[in-house]
Amino acid sequence: MRRIWAIARKEFIHVIRDPRLLMVIMAMPLLQLFLYSYALSFDVKNLPTATVDFDHTTQSRQYLDALQQSNYFQINQTLTSYAGVDKAFESNTDKVVVVVGAGFGSNLAAGRAANVQILVDGSDANSAQLARGYTAALSRVYGSKVIVNQVEAKGFSTSSVPQLSSNTRVWYNPEGKSAAYYVPGLIVILVTTVLVLQTANTLVKERENGTYEQLIVSPIKNIELMIGKIAPWALIGALQIMLISLIGIFVFQIPFRGSVLLLVLSSLLYVSCALGMGLIISARAASVDSANQLAALVAFLPTLMLSGFIFPISSMPWALQAISYCFPGRYFMVITRTIFLKGGGLEVLWPQMMALAIFAVVIISLASVMYRERV
Amino acid sequence: MLPILFIMPIVMLLMFGYVVGSDIKNIQLAVLDSDHSVQSQQVVDSFVNSTYFTVSARPTNEAQLKTALDGGQAVLALDIPKGFSDSIRQHRSSQIGVVVDGSDSRTSQQALQYSNGIISALGAQFYPQVAAAAGAGGVNVQTRIFYNPTLRQVNTMVPALLAFILLMSTTNVMSQAIVKERERGTLEQLFVTPIGRTDYLLGKLLPYVGVAFIQVCVTFIVGVLWFQVPFNGSLLVIGSGLMLFMLAALGIGMLVSLMSGTRQQAQQTSQFIQMPQMMLSGFMFPIDAFPRWLFYLTYLIPLRYILVIVRSNFLKGSTFMELWPQFAAMALFSVGIFALGLSRFHKRLAD
Numbered sequence: 001m002r003r004i005w006a007i008a009r010k011e012f013i014h015v016i017r018d019p020r021l022l023m024v025i026m027a028m029p030l031l032q033l034f035l036y037s038y039a040l041s042f043d044v045k046n047l048p049t050a051t052v053d054f055d056h057t058t059q060s061r062q063y064l065d066a067l068q069q070s071n072y073f074q075i076n077q078t079l080t081s082y083a084g085v086d087k088a089f090e091s092n093t094d095k096v097v098v099v100v101g102a103g104f105g106s107n108l109a110a111g112r113a114a115n116v117q118i119l120v121d122g123s124d125a126n127s128a129q130l131a132r133g134y135t136a137a138l139s140r141v142y143g144s145k146v147i148v149n150q151v152e153a154k155g156f157s158t159s160s161v162p163q164l165s166s167n168t169r170v171w172y173n174p175e176g177k178s179a180a181y182y183v184p185g186l187i188v189i190l191v192t193t194v195l196v197l198q199t200a201n202t203l204v205k206e207r208e209n210g211t212y213e214q215l216i217v218s219p220i221k222n223i224e225l226m227i228g229k230i231a232p233w234a235l236i237g238a239l240q241i242m243l244i245s246l247i248g249i250f251v252f253q254i255p256f257r258g259s260v261l262l263l264v265l266s267s268l269l270y271v272s273c274a275l276g277m278g279l280i281i282s283a284r285a286a287s288v289d290s291a292n293q294l295a296a297l298v299a300f301l302p303t304l305m306l307s308g309f310i311f312p313i314s315s316m317p318w319a320l321q322a323i324s325y326c327f328p329g330r331y332f333m334v335i336t337r338t339i340f341l342k343g344g345g346l347e348v349l350w351p352q353m354m355a356l357a358i359f360a361v362v363i364i365s366l367a368s369v370m371y372r373e374r375v
Numbered sequence: 376m377l378p379i380l381f382i383m384p385i386v387m388l389l390m391f392g393y394v395v396g397s398d399i400k401n402i403q404l405a406v407l408d409s410d411h412s413v414q415s416q417q418v419v420d421s422f423v424n425s426t427y428f429t430v431s432a433r434p435t436n437e438a439q440l441k442t443a444l445d446g447g448q449a450v451l452a453l454d455i456p457k458g459f460s461d462s463i464r465q466h467r468s469s470q471i472g473v474v475v476d477g478s479d480s481r482t483s484q485q486a487l488q489y490s491n492g493i494i495s496a497l498g499a500q501f502y503p504q505v506a507a508a509a510g511a512g513g514v515n516v517q518t519r520i521f522y523n524p525t526l527r528q529v530n531t532m533v534p535a536l537l538a539f540i541l542l543m544s545t546t547n548v549m550s551q552a553i554v555k556e557r558e559r560g561t562l563e564q565l566f567v568t569p570i571g572r573t574d575y576l577l578g579k580l581l582p583y584v585g586v587a588f589i590q591v592c593v594t595f596i597v598g599v600l601w602f603q604v605p606f607n608g609s610l611l612v613i614g615s616g617l618m619l620f621m622l623a624a625l626g627i628g629m630l631v632s633l634m635s636g637t638r639q640q641a642q643q644t645s646q647f648i649q650m651p652q653m654m655l656s657g658f659m660f661p662i663d664a665f666p667r668w669l670f671y672l673t674y675l676i677p678l679r680y681i682l683v684i685v686r687s688n689f690l691k692g693s694t695f696m697e698l699w700p701q702f703a704a705m706a707l708f709s710v711g712i713f714a715l716g717l718s719r720f721h722k723r724l725a726d
Contacts, residue, residue, distance in 0.1 A: 125531045140516075169473070316393060349446070
């Protein structure tokens with residue numbers, strides 16, 4: 001025990017003496033927290049839009065006004081023909097061009113279909129998709145408003161017309177705040193990045209510095225060395241999780257609906273997984289360089305991309321979905337989000353908890369075996 | 376070291392191509408059908424046939440529906456009430472309850488957009504008399520999508536990856552290379568040799584420029600041949616844009632290496648500055664959706680300009696004529712950063 005403590009103290013002093021390392025551990029999470037909370041939104045508004053109005057009637061102007069007033073489109077130029085469309089797209093001046101066909105007003109008045117053509121720059125698939133959806137919805141609303149007015153002008157009531165409607169409720173995050181979604185997920189990402197990377201470096205660094213031999217001749221046992229090496233990082237991991245949770249809850253006002261105990265328990269399991277992965281890399285890697293690259297390859301990249309942090313797993317090709325099961329980040333991601341946003345307890349989270357527990361046991365035992373072999 | 380240099384771009388290409396490039400589909404749907412009728416089955420079929428949804432849970436009461444959403448087994452839930460089909464048969468209004476898991480606003484919005492479309496089509500099917508009475512009036516929208524007609528996300532992603540991989544590899548490797556020599560003390564040895572400082576730097580740069588060039592080529596070829604991204608641009612425009620950008624990336628790497636004493640520090644610092652670049656350049660997240668103050672910050676990021684250049688040229692065939700503002704900004708940044716790096720480097724060595 002005393003020997004473990006000595007190693008842990010030494011490791012701590014390393015961290016505290018290295019201001020840049022401290023910055024990475026503490027400032028990096030904060031920076032990411034703010035960036036993800038503010039920057040991460042796919043909900044584009046004010047799409048730069050050009051119009052071509054072949055109709056020049058009150059109705060066509062009204063229709064274009066309706067688009068402008070929706071805040072989804074920002075009309076920044078009026079073209080007189082199709083000739084300027086390519087130029088507008090190629091120079092990125094506009095992403096959408098709305099073309100109102102000749103006869104728009106008279107067709108609407110006569111109860112015939114009035115034609116509108118929407119040209120969309122597809123090179124930015126996300127904006128293009130939104131533009132397509134917005135124009136379709138706004139046009140439908142505008143069209144049916146005109147029809148309702150016409151019908152009512154004839155003296156019929158439209159409220160008695162039977163129709164199919166949907167009653168939509170949005171649960172958990174009704175305002176669609178991106179912080180609420182990304183902050184719980186960020187816990188997973190940050191813990192993975194910092195813990196795996198730093199533990200991966202521990203042994204390799206000693207070896208590169210030549211202090212490793214000194215450790216071997218000391219009376220310390222392998223397992224004590226291992227525990228001493230990872231204990232400070234486990235503590236730092238716990239601190240990070242607390243820090244992010246508190247800032248998320250108090251600064252970004254994200255809800256916390258679940259149980260603290262479950263979060264602590266799952267964090268412990270996940271931190272063990274991360275430390276274990278770091279140790280395995282540490283035992284395998286030949287140099288600091290390759291330890292860093294390995295950590296990026298097996299920990300950081302898969303956790304960022306395959307855990308469902310930003311990109312929904314269900315939309316991925318099946319091969320990647322299958323691979324995603326092999327990284328513990330995926331399970332912890334579900335757990336943190338469910339605890340924060342949905343308030344789900346063990347009754348819904350037991351499969352993920354179980355998976356995490358299995359991962360933790362397997363990774364840690366693998367790590368200690370490999371560590372012993374290496375030493 | 377060498378294999379990892381090549382594995383990295385391919386892994387990134389696969390990850391970004393398949394993960395970031397994937398479109399939202401297969402949305403998990405929970406169906407609570409309390410009506411058990413032909414019509415309610417028709418509703419479910421319409422959702423499934425749209426290919427956007429797959430039925431993942433069939434709760435039989437409200438509590439089970441809640442569990443399905445709580446446990447993440449479903450993103451969207453349909454609640455078809457008892458008497459749904461009776462209302463339709465008797466020409467009364469009917470309603471479907473839609474519950475969406477809003478925690479991921481992007482997926483939930485998309486899911487709602489799809490489901491609204493499906494439900495409005497079902498309305499016309501269930502109440503044909505009403506649809507007929509409304510006539511053919513209204514606004515008929517015809518959408519044409521240029522350059523990327525099927526709206527594949529991959530087509531947006533792959534061109535951007537050319538620049539991103541270039542940034543990742545050059546900044547990292549460059550920042551490591553000089554620090555490594557300093558750590559080992561071989562830098563001083565080099566300077567007692569007749570090699571000049573600029574010679575040293577250029578010699579040091581060249582191999583990495585070569586590696587970066589190969590990485591970009593690999594990305595390009597895999598993108599066009601494997602991911603089938605249409606290339607409508609010109610190699611001259613893309614090439615000169617990437618060259619300019621590489622200067623900036625190398626300059627950043629040099630500055631990082633000057634600020635760092637050890638390789639670990641260099642690695643941490645470059646990670647620290649790469650992350651905001653990735654997030655604020657429009658690489659993954661649309662900058663148009665940022666709050667204003669953050670949007671103005673993006674002007675300071677060279678990656679932002681090169682992304683516009685590669686994307687516009689790759690897919691739309693934009694030329695220098697349309698892209699000159701981006702080229703001008705890039706040139707300014709590249710020359711500025713590279714010159715700063717160079718002068719600091721000389722000064723540092725002179726000390």
